[in-house]
Amino acid sequence: MKNLYLTLLSILFFGFAVHAQESKPLGKINAHIILDGKLLPIDTDTLKHFKEDDIDYATVIKDTEHKAIFGVNDEQMLLIVITKANKNKPENVALREKLSKINFAGTPKMAINPTLKKPSKDSIASGTFDFVSIEKQPQFPGGIKAFYQYLGENIKYPKEAQKNKIFGRVFLSFIVEKNGELSNIKLIRGVSSDIDAEAIRVVSGSPKWSPGIQFGVPVRVKYNINVNFNLN
Structure with a gap:
């Protein structure tokens, strides 16, 4: 896995593989990053806290x-990372399942552990899932175009x-609750x-959404959105 990860980092930076003899801290990466089921802001330096062995x-x-x-939905590459410490959390189990259904034609196969078990409905964490790892994303009535129309x-x-x-553009985050209401x-x-x-006011007054679904039950989902203010 160490050499595999180094290869991924070198693809992002140089386009070819490099190797190291020791575990080094990871630096800032100019790409979208999903870390343990959560989409991080671009150019984040969060990964500097991890080493390859993590x-x-x-x-x-x-x-x-x-x-x-x-x-x-832009031209930046996407790096998906799951850490050893959090690999069995529901967010990462869901993320692996999502990845396993994608046909990465022409891409080297990655080791997705087939022995991981889905948590039971009763054991799903009461916390919040990120929208990138959810089985069925929450949705505004009529879809995202209808939301922007609203x-x-x-x-x-x-x-x-x-x-x-x-x-x-105003960038906001919010939680779609299990009952479809927006909070936080x-x-x-x-x-x-x-x-x-004004952006917060309008989003706060949104009609209820259809809640996100994970492992067959409604869950709380963190969602990111931008509200465009254009004089034209």
Whole structure:
């Protein structure tokens, strides 16, 4: 696994394989990263806290179709990493199952442990799943296009921001609860105080979503979204 992971890192950085004689800390990686079932912000340096021997599984996904399955829709590569310490958590069990169903044509096979058992419905953690690892993602009535239509019809552009020609995208995260309600709405990256507040207001007033499903039961799911404020 050590040499495999080094190969993956070298593909990201150089395009060819390199080898090391000792376990070294991992640095900042210019790619989308899913670490233990959670999508990290791009250019994160979270992996610097890990060494290669901490990694149970890793793979790089480049093609658009497969990246979209995990919520990545741009040109950046996607690195998926599962650590040994968390490999049996429900999020990672779900992530491995998702990966096992993908036909990685032309990509070296990665060691997905076939002996892992699904947790029983009664033993599923009461915590929160990330949307990239969920079996069935939560959904706004009518789908994501309908959600953006809802935003467009309900956003009231702040007058002061409009006057000063302030625009941009507000990035938010929230939890889709088991009953479909949205909670814990947080600002990830904002534009201005009044625009940020308006984005939070509109998302807070969203109709109920269909909840996320994992192992056949509704679960809490963390979801990321951006709200675009455009003067045009």
